[in-house]
Amino acid sequence: MNFIAFLILGLLAGALAKLILPGKQGGGIIITMILGVIGAFLGGFIGGSILGVNMGSTFSLPSILFAVLGALIVLVIYGAIAGRRGSRV
DSSP states (O other): OOHHHHHHHHHHHHHHHHHHSOSOOOSHHHHHHHHHHHHHHHHHHIIIIISOOOOOSSOOHHHHHHHHHHHHHHHHHHHHHHHHHHTOO
8 A cells, every 4th residue: 555545544544443432542633643543554564464464555444444443452552651641640
């Protein structure tokens, strides 16, 4: 998948992950979209390396699902870190 398409996929994955997992992760929409791009990388790694799924060069259902899965994982980790950091007073 080319770089621009991958960024778009990551931005969409971040938005979908936030719809699936609403909450107070903090950072707003910009951080969520950045986390979506990072999650798309993670989802691509999970799908490609561990499960052997061909992510292909176009948008496909497996590539979208793994990107959203990766974005959810990254969003949960970020929420745990940001929540822990915010509780120190």
